[in-house]
Amino acid sequence: MKLSALAAFVFAGATLAAEISGGVLWNGVCSDIRQLGQAKVVIDNAMHSANVLRSGKFSITDVPPGTHILNVRAHDYLFDTLRIDVPEPGENGTTANPVVRPYISGTPLDPPSTVVLPYPVVLVPRGKYNYFTPPTSFNALGMLQNPMMLIMGAGFLMVLAMPYLMKSMDPEALQDINVNQARIQSALASGDLKGGLSALMQTEEAVPAAPSPQRAGGAKKGKRR
The missing domain is CATH 2.60.40.10 (Immunoglobulins)
Structure with missing residues (x-):
């Protein structure tokens, strides 16, 4: 059944x-x-x-x-x-x-x-279905427009311009900057990030405007007759 x-x-x-x-x-x-x-x-x-x-x-x-x-x-x-x-x-x-x-x-x-x-x-x-993706060609302009490349280019220009900026600075201000840079390197080597940042701020404050050159003899006198 x-x-x-x-x-x-x-x-x-x-x-x-x-x-x-x-x-x-x-x-x-x-x-x-x-x-x-x-x-x-x-x-x-x-x-x-x-x-x-x-x-x-x-x-x-x-x-x-x-x-x-x-x-x-x-x-x-x-x-x-x-x-x-x-x-x-x-x-x-x-x-x-x-x-x-x-x-x-x-x-x-x-x-x-x-x-x-x-x-x-x-x-x-x-x-x-197309599973093949053609490789992209090299684009020099696109590489130059990359933000990382722009940052590297700006840093390179600063390195080139730094000697000319240092020559136009006041000797006392240049000495202060060298001292602060030594402090920054020492702080970074010891791991003291706070001290390095403080020294960096002091370096920025110590950079004065380059003095304009003046004539030693004063204003030029009129032509003697």
Whole structure:
């Protein structure tokens, strides 16, 4: 008795399940199975799946009634995502063909699209993935516009201009700067960042404006007749 009930349950489940079949429509994007390579048609994130045969056909069995999302997993080619509505079987056990509609991933399932596609399912290759990224060419202007390059260039110019600035400074102010620089180096060597910062501030305050040169003989006298 139990075996007969189990057999009846299995038979009822097999009767409710449907088969979804179709094939790949070869075109200029992908002309045959050799270009397509190994591909699989999956429903509801691989809850049900089937491989694409050499003829381009596929058949997914034991699909329960309801709304399902069909995708093609291919390494190099892009296919449309489809919505498959499997109807409930009729009173006499007959089942109508599944209804195929276009579907955009991430959009609500309801309301369904008014566009109905033919059945069996027709899978059309829409494009080919490009995994190669061409290397960028050398751009000298872009390198010079880099902030790090600008900072390095400004530092280089300061190094070149420093001797001329030192020559135009007052000897006493130059001596104070040398003393403060020695203090900064000593503080940094000992790890005293606070003392080094204090010496740096004193160095900036000690730099006076360069005195304008004056004539030793005063103003030029008028020409003697």
